[in-house]
Every structure is written in C-alpha cells, then in structure tokens.
Amino acid sequence: MAYDPRPVEPSIYKRWLEAGVFQPRPDAEPYVIVIPPPNVTDVLHVGHALNNTIQDVLIRFERMRGRAAEWLPGTDHAGIATQNVVEKRLKAEGKTRFDLGREAFVQRVWEFVNKTGNTIIEQLKQIGCSCDWTRTRFTLDPEYSRAVREVFVRLWEEQLIYRGHRVIHWCPNCLTALSDEEAEHHETNGNLYHIRYPLADGSGSITVATTRPETLLGDTAVAVNPEDPRGRAFIGKKVRLPIVGIEIPIIADEAVDKEFGTGFVKITPAHDPNDFETGKRHGLEMPLVMTEDGKMGEPGNEKRETGNVRVPADLVGVDRFEARKRIVKQLEKEGLLEKTEPHRHSVRRCYRCDTVVEPRLSDQWFVKMKPLAEPVLAKFRAGEYQIVPERWRATYDHWMENIRDWNISRQIWWGHRIPVFTCTKCAHQWADRVDPQACPKCGGSVEQDPDVLDTWFSSWLWPFATFGWPNETPDLKRFYPGHTLVTAPEILFFWVARMLMSGYHFMGQRLPFTTVYLHGTVRDTKHRKMSKSLGNGIDPLDVVKLFGADALRWTLIAGSSLGADVILDPQDLETTFAPGRNFANKLWNIGQFVLGQLPPQVPALESVDRRALTLADRWILSRAQAVIREATQSLADFRLDEAAKRCFEFVWNELADWYVEAVKPRLKDPASQAVLAYCFDLALRLLHPVVPFITEELWQKLPERKGELLATAQWPAPRAEFDDPRADQEFGRVKTAIEQIRSIRAEYRVTPKTRVRATIVPRGNDKAATFEGERDTIERLAQLERLTFDGAPDGVGAHAVFGDGSEVVVALEGLVDVKTECKRLTEEKERLEKQLTSLAARLTNDSFVSRAPQDVVAKEREKEKAWRDQRDILAGKLKSLGCS
Ligand SMILES: [Zn+2]
Numbered sequence: 001m002a003y004d005p006r007p008v009e010p011s012i013y014k015r016w017l018e019a020g021v022f023q024p025r026p027d028a029e030p031y032v033i034v035i036p037p038p039n040v041t042d043v044l045h046v047g048h049a050l051n052n053t054i055q056d057v058l059i060r061f062e063r064m065r066g067r068a069a070e071w072l073p074g075t076d077h078a079g080i081a082t083q084n085v086v087e088k089r090l091k092a093e094g095k096t097r098f099d100l101g102r103e104a105f106v107q108r109v110w111e112f113v114n115k116t117g118n119t120i121i122e123q124l125k126q127i128g129c130s131c132d133w134t135r136t137r138f139t140l141d142p143e144y145s146r147a148v149r150e151v152f153v154r155l156w157e158e159q160l161i162y163r164g165h166r167v168i169h170w171c172p173n174c175l176t177a178l179s180d181e182e183a184e185h186h187e188t189n190g191n192l193y194h195i196r197y198p199l200a201d202g203s204g205s206i207t208v209a210t211t212r213p214e215t216l217l218g219d220t221a222v223a224v225n226p227e228d229p230r231g232r233a234f235i236g237k238k239v240r241l242p243i244v245g246i247e248i249p250i251i252a253d254e255a256v257d258k259e260f261g262t263g264f265v266k267i268t269p270a271h272d273p274n275d276f277e278t279g280k281r282h283g284l285e286m287p288l289v290m291t292e293d294g295k296m297g298e299p300g301n302e303k304r305e306t307g308n309v310r311v312p313a314d315l316v317g318v319d320r321f322e323a324r325k326r327i328v329k330q331l332e333k334e335g336l337l338e339k340t341e342p343h344r345h346s347v348r349r350c351y352r353c354d355t356v357v358e359p360r361l362s363d364q365w366f367v368k369m370k371p372l373a374e375p376v377l378a379k380f381r382a383g384e385y386q387i388v389p390e391r392w393r394a395t396y397d398h399w400m401e402n403i404r405d406w407n408i409s410r411q412i413w414w415g416h417r418i419p420v421f422t423c424t425k426c427a428h429q430w431a432d433r434v435d436p437q438a439c440p441k442c443g444g445s446v447e448q449d450p451d452v453l454d455t456w457f458s459s460w461l462w463p464f465a466t467f468g469w470p471n472e473t474p475d476l477k478r479f480y481p482g483h484t485l486v487t488a489p490e491i492l493f494f495w496v497a498r499m500l501m502s503g504y505h506f507m508g509q510r511l512p513f514t515t516v517y518l519h520g521t522v523r524d525t526k527h528r529k530m531s532k533s534l535g536n537g538i539d540p541l542d543v544v545k546l547f548g549a550d551a552l553r554w555t556l557i558a559g560s561s562l563g564a565d566v567i568l569d570p571q572d573l574e575t576t577f578a579p580g581r582n583f584a585n586k587l588w589n590i591g592q593f594v595l596g597q598l599p600p601q602v603p604a605l606e607s608v609d610r611r612a613l614t615l616a617d618r619w620i621l622s623r624a625q626a627v628i629r630e631a632t633q634s635l636a637d638f639r640l641d642e643a644a645k646r647c648f649e650f651v652w653n654e655l656a657d658w659y660v661e662a663v664k665p666r667l668k669d670p671a672s673q674a675v676l677a678y679c680f681d682l683a684l685r686l687l688h689p690v691v692p693f694i695t696e697e698l699w700q701k702l703p704e705r706k707g708e709l710l711a712t713a714q715w716p717a718p719r720a721e722f723d724d725p726r727a728d729q730e731f732g733r734v735k736t737a738i739e740q741i742r743s744i745r746a747e748y749r750v751t752p753k754t755r756v757r758a759t760i761v762p763r764g765n766d767k768a769a770t771f772e773g774e775r776d777t778i779e780r781l782a783q784l785e786r787l788t789f790d791g792a793p794d795g796v797g798a799h800a801v802f803g804d805g806s807e808v809v810v811a812l813e814g815l816v817d818v819k820t821e822c823k824r825l826t827e828e829k830e831r832l833e834k835q836l837t838s839l840a841a842r843l844t845n846d847s848f849v850s851r852a853p854q855d856v857v858a859k860e861r862e863k864e865k866a867w868r869d870q871r872d873i874l875a876g877k878l879k880s881l882g883c884s
C-alpha cells in the first residue's frame, strides 16, 4: 500500500502550529539558529529548500534533546534586488522611478512588499520548517530600523565611518555603487588592444595595452616602472593622447607591472582603482568620461553640441561598449592600433543584475573594517568559533586578514536612509539617532544624505537586532549569543563574516554563534548550478505536490554529505526523488505491520523478564543502542546524511528485514511486542528531524499517545543495559549463515518455493549451540526443509565457508541439472584460466613491467589476484557438485 503524504502533511503542520511546539520551551537551555533571511521578493527555490531543511533537522534534533530551540525566521528588504523588481514593473508602464519621485516610489515598493512579501514564509511552512513564527522579523521593521541607525551612529562616533573619494564599483544599470563583494568576478574572453600613443615631439611613439580602450579618453598620464630599461629614456616626455588630441606626461611609478604588455600603462585615475592611486601619488587630474548610466560624457562638463574637453561630440551619449568599437575603428584608421590579441581576464559584474560594473570615481560612505576584523580573526585563530567544513578556513582567514573598507552607501531609494545630516548654513555634518529639526550649531536648516545603506548593513546585525537590540530585552538576554549558522558559502563574506564582526563589536565582545556550517550547492547532472536563466531548476513545491515534503527532505539530506554539492536531475523528478518516496512507503508499510501487531496496551520494556528475551530480541535491542549513539553523534557533528542513512539501515534492514522476520511466529508474545514497540518508537524519534511528517503521523497511531507530539518528544538516550556484544556476534553469525544459504540458492537458481536441506558445520568460535538455538529462524528465513548439524548431506551439494571457517552445505541433489551446471562452471573456469595465462605473460615480461607506469602494473597485479580468487571459488564449486 502506497503512502499518500498529501492529506497528512498539511494537517500535521497545523497541529504543530496549534500546539505551539515551534516556540522555545520556557525553562530550558536555549539553542538558537537565526535563518539566513531570504529576500522579501524571493520565491522558494531548491537552494532555499536545502538550506532550510538542514536548519530544520538541527533545530528539531536539539528541540527533542530538550533544548529551548529558537529558530528565528524573517526576510530581508534586499535593497537593490527589490528596487529592481519594482522598477521593472514601472518600466512596463513606461515609467521610471524618477517620474514617480522618491516618496511615491518607496510607497510603491511597500505596496508590492506588503502584497507578496509573505510568499516565501508560507512556502517554508510547506516543506516543514519549524521556525518560531511568533518572532518573524523584517529588516525594515521599525524596531529593526532603530538598531540599524544606532549602529551607524555608534560607528560614526567611534570614527569608523568616513566619506571616501575614490574609485568604487558602479553598476550603470542599477545606478548605484556596490561593495567589493557585490561586484563579482567573472572570467571572460576579451581583447587586449595595443595602442600607439605618438610622442609629442614627433620622435616616434610608445605602445600601451588595455582591455577597455574607451577609457583612454580619461587618460591623464602614461606610466612606466623606473626599473624598466625600455622606459627610462621616455620618462618626462609627453605623448599626444589619441582621439582627444591633448598632451599628457610619461611618468615613472614603481607600481607599474613590468611584465604586463609593453611596460607602458595608460593612467585613467577616474575609472580604475589602481590608476586612481597612481593619480593621487602624482597629483594628476581625474576627469570622468562616462555618465552614471555607462554612456560616454563628461559629467559637470556637458556641452553636447560641441563635445567636451575630452569626449568628442559624436561620442557623447554613446554606450561604453559601442564607444569601444568606434574608438578601436578610429584608432585603426589613424594607424594607431598596433594589434589586437584575444585575452582572458576577470570582469566584474553586478551580483544583482549581471551588468558589467564600471569602476568610477565617486564619493561614498565607508566603514573602516580592520579594527572590526582583527579581534574576530584572532578569535577564529584561537579556535573560539569554527567553520565547517574545514576547507573554508583558509579562504576565510585570508579574506579577514586582507579585509578592505566597506562601501555602505547605495544610490537607490529602497532601504535605510543614511542618517547623516548637513547644515545648509554652516556645513556642519553629523550622524543622528533622530531626525533633527535644525543645525545644533547655528540653527540653520539641515539636509539628509540622499543615499540608503547597503542591505548587508542591516542584515549584518541579524543575530541581535532581531531580539530587540539596542534594548536589553529578555529575548536578547536569552537568545544571544546563538549557536549554529547554516548558509551557502556564497555569502560567507557578504554576511557571515560581518555578523561575526558586528556581534563582537556591539554585543560586548561576544560572538553571535559558535559554528558556521557551510553547505553545498544544488546542481544538475551536468554539475551546473540550478538557475532560472538556465531553466534547469527544480521547484521544491512541485516535489512536495508529487512526492511530499518528507521525500524532498530525505533526498536533500541523504544526498548531501558535509559541505558537498547536491546533484539532482531536473529532467527526471521521478528518479531523483524516488529514494525519498520509496523510503516513506517502506516506513509506512512497516508502520502498518507493527501497528497491526500491537495490542492496545503494549507491555513496557522494563516490565519484561530479561530471561524471556530471545537471541533476536537481544540482538535488535543491542543494535538499537548502537543506532542511537551513531545517529546522535552524526547529527552533533553536522554529518546529517550519515545520521539519515544509519537510521534508514536500522529501520529497513535490521528492524524490518531481520528482526520482524525473525520474530514473526512469536508476535503474540508480550516480550516481542515490547521489543518491537520500543524499536519502532525509537526509529520514529531518530528519523523525525529528517522526515518529520510521516514519523509524526505514525507515532500518533502508536498505542497510548495521550496527545503528546513527536515533535517535542524526547530524543532517545542509549540504555547500556541493552548493549549486548555477544548477541551482536551470535545473531550476526546466524544472519551470515542465512545469507550464505540464500546466495547459494540464487547462484543455482533454486526457486523460492523449493524447500532445501542444509547442514552447518561450525568451526572455531562458532558454536553449534548458536545455530541450533536459532534452527527455526534459519529454516524459515532460508526456506529450508531441514537444517542439520551432522556433516554434509549425501549426493550433490554446494558449500560455502563463513565466519571462523564454519561451513554451510546446501543439498542440491535433484534440484539442479548437475551436467549443465558442471558444463557452465567448467567453461567459466577455462575462460578465466586463459585470461590468467595471458596476464601472467605480460607481468613476467620485463619490458612491460619496467616501462609501464607503476600504478598500471599495480592494477594489473590486483586484477591477477582477483581472477585467481575467482578461479579457486569456481574450482571449489566444481568439486562440491562432483564434476570431474
Ligand atoms: Zn546592477
């Protein structure tokens, strides 16, 4: 009978909500996870499903272990991303945000957010997330905004915020500055253009190489390394800048890379961060030659009809990439293009809209990060918090060690407005916790900075701003610091590192969590990241509809080992999620069977006389203690897949395939019922964090539940009195004997209905008593007519050796056609011997052994050994069948 999760899951979830089980227990030690807040515009994708299922497994595990489990949910206002979505909608109406004006536009975004912002929260419920929904936060909530402003003002007062005039990453599409992290590197095939700059004195030319020839309009010098002999004679001379026609100097600068191109580099201080530094060192002019939207022009110097000082009239307003083509063409025409080479290099793109970022000289607000990072890095090196898996340690350490100041101002409208005010009269500038009416110095009118803060400047406060900081709330006292942070490695620097810094800085040098668990990425079978644009995504809610949330969760958890990528096939949901669905079905069927056996009042394990327990009972009880220990340890070590697989093995194999089969004739026996009930209850508890719905549903059906919920039931503790190594060993031998007989039956194609005779000859530590005591079990599970212990049966038989050299012989007389079997086995043996002869010849050939790579030779030797073993097995079979 197949399990149908569809009616079960929503009603179970409702029950959990009504019982308030997701809220932390009032009087226990807390265990806290804060959710990586999804963007308020997000709809659930499979990456969210993985991230949140991992968190849910951990929080459910700790909840059952008796902790006050607080999984704090919420959403991020996602400045640029959300603004982009609303701007796109406006565009469809033929409008821009500037047509609406700031206030009306922000209003419009709020309307959008209020209407759709809850989507992802509702979707998280469908996959079973047990977040504390009573504490759901949004990064633009009034209280949260107060925390953001408080942090800004405090950093201002500590002089860790400053106005920087420098080249930053600019997105010409989003029309805002970006941080280093938001301007992502992409390896790109471009060109390296070698351009001749004629010397002003007419004595020839020098050549510079660039990937962005359009920026030459903004060149104010050519630089050469003073150590470079090729350039020495030219230092101090002037060149005539192509296209523009003005003269610029050749300067010496030690920062110039002698290995790049010709050794001469063009210096464009307003459009390249390194050139900006060079420009500062040499006091060069820094003209912009592009407008904010990535078109050629000279902001502040716009005379469109005549062109400007630097940008010719026919290039004004032309897009930068079109301008590149035209300039290259013009250079070619004038004989100034020496050559064009294909060139692979890194180009930065906006992480929100994928537009190529333009380096641009601009005034922005920055946070000095070194003082924030240093103590947090020291704590990391001292082992006070950990990053798993370990391979991220070096990357993190390096980034923290080389941390750069953080550009926090964005030229957009959706977000936390920067609380910096300037007096229009006396120019006094300050940061304020409340909006001031007038200048405190002269009473003049004030203007607020027009920009908003980087979204990450609010989310970096998530572990404490969500609990009411800066107020000393009871929640803050109880839930800070938290414990585990689960996220994708992509936001290690955007978010995780900064949370560690803000937590340490603002929360009394207490870090917000002790473990950062970085999980893998969900990819398709070609190992491509799943994305909307590639069309290779999987909608987790489709999976929930088809197979249930448990099947989705099972596949994600069992399929992802610590930090490794999860591979799913979007073309074949059926096969991809079959393991999860099959497991749910199996568990359901075992459950139906177990429930069918149990009386309304199951005897407690404690009340059972230990002497009434059979070997199988003692064995499964001992295995149960092992699975408790192993699953608990795996979950505590974040090896979620191992925990899931170990529980699977226990339920499917040890409990269902062996124990239940072994005790079937004794199921009316109270001892067996007590053992069965204990083991099944235990399995449901251990599996609950991974597959919460089906386990809760089955658990509710167990006798004597009295309204308790599995979600808050106790995590099982191992009971040492049931550890039984002897039972493990003895039942282990019985299992092996049965498996040996089964494999002989399969080998000789004995039909399942046919009962056969078999003999076991125990040797070494294998005692006859062990097998004799389980004669009935062995006979039943191996479909034997009779099991004896008195030597090999007469006539034809197949034998196998196991354990300490014990032997099992299965009588095959009259069951197999001996002649045909002998022929088949003889042919197989002959084939193997031929292969062995030629392999042996190769391996004794000196020229092969000495010339072939060592690992090839080693592989051949391994092969030889495997074939020999196979041949010996065949020889044994031929002998036991009596073939001549
Ligand atoms: Zn952008």
Ligand SMILES: [Zn+2]
Pocket: 423, 424, 425, 426, 427, 428, 439, 440, 441, 442, 443, 444
């Ligand atoms: Zn003033």
